[in-house]
Amino acid sequence: MAIVKSSVPGMMFIALIALPWLVSTWFYSAGRVVWECHLDFEMLVSSPDQTAERTLGSYSQFFYGNNLGFSRISGRKVRTLKNGQTRVHNFNRFIDFKYVQAGPYLKNKVTKVTRKQGDTLDDDQHLAFMSPPGEDVYVQVLKLGPSTYSFGRLGMPRQICQGRQGWLMPRLR
Structure with missing residues (x-):
């Protein structure tokens, strides 16, 4: 006692x-950031009119525990025209988004796109992984390990993501 x-x-x-x-x-x-996804990419697009476009870049996503997140995309787009001229544009943008889990998918809604210093790419030129504000983007999620997932969008390279303590999607198997 x-x-x-x-x-x-x-x-x-x-x-x-x-x-x-x-x-x-x-x-x-x-x-706190509970998930991070990083991807270095290279995309080559050739068209029948004998033009080519090569995009080299880096793409990162950061997911917060409150269903908000942001992405960072930066790199260079080199365009070769029919007459052999080359045009080079740099891009450096931040994308704010909201996300919700929808089964084995994440539904992201872009809320804001911000151009940073040194961005010379016109807004009308398509950029991989970019969606205009207000558009819903569905991302398929596959579990690879206890705190590792693979995120994929149709027609885009897959991203490998690391999380802390499985906070974002603890029910995925």
Whole structure:
């Protein structure tokens, strides 16, 4: 009985120290990046009118626990015209989006696209992984391991994603 009485103040002391940390971790967890996807890509498009377009770039996505996220895409697009002239454009953009899980898919809605310094690509030129604001994009998700997933969009290279503690999609098998 004496052991129980002497351990109660120690337990209360430990609880008073640990409880604020546990509460703050739970409260602020929605603002943390819980999934990250990174992809370096190269795309070559040839058309019947003898023009070619080569795009080299890097694409990253960051998913927050509160169903918001952003993407970063940067690189260079080289276009060869029929007459042999070459046009080079740089792109550097940030995309804000909202996402929800829809079965084995993620439904992303682009909310804002921001051009950053050095972006010389016209808005009317198509860019891989980019959608205009307001458009819904469905991404298929495949589980590869305990905290590793593969994200894929129709006609685009697959992304390998790493997560923390399986917060985003714990029910996928």
